[in-house]
Amino acid sequence: MSGADTEGMPPLSPPARFRDPESTKYGFTDLVLVRCPRCERVARVVPDPEPAGDARHPAAWTSPAARRRLVCRACGLTRRYEGPAVFRWGETTDPYFRQPLWLRTETRHGTLWAYNLEQLDLLRRFVGAALRERPPWYEHYRKMSYIGRLPAWIKRGKNREEILRAVDRLRASVVE
């Protein structure tokens, strides 16, 4: 920043830019935090076995059959699942064992949820961003994209503070 050009003008703060990464609902299912069906603490649903390569490869999202393992470190429970991943938009359970998501909370407007902390961070960045951009592929992925399909109340600026508080509550509920 220099020069007389900007002298006397109000300082311009850079916009808080947000780009929705190429993240679909399916891209986040390599780790889903759920409520353990036995001890009700946080358990993880992970690929079984864990993939060696890139778990986000599109082929992995659309595979008709998935193998997943539910693991609870708190009580030692392990369960296995093999079958289709069933996604029902807005349903706050994991797409395999249908256990309640750990990261979900009620707000005055509706339920806020995420599969894992990475997705929660994406949500926080989206809600916190002053400027939202739609990259060229936006329309193509709109129907699948986690951000693109968020309900309207999450996208309203007037709800921002409330949603950010809820996101922070959720994040604090996971002790790593």
Ligand SMILES: [Zn+2]
């Ligand atoms: Zn447990």
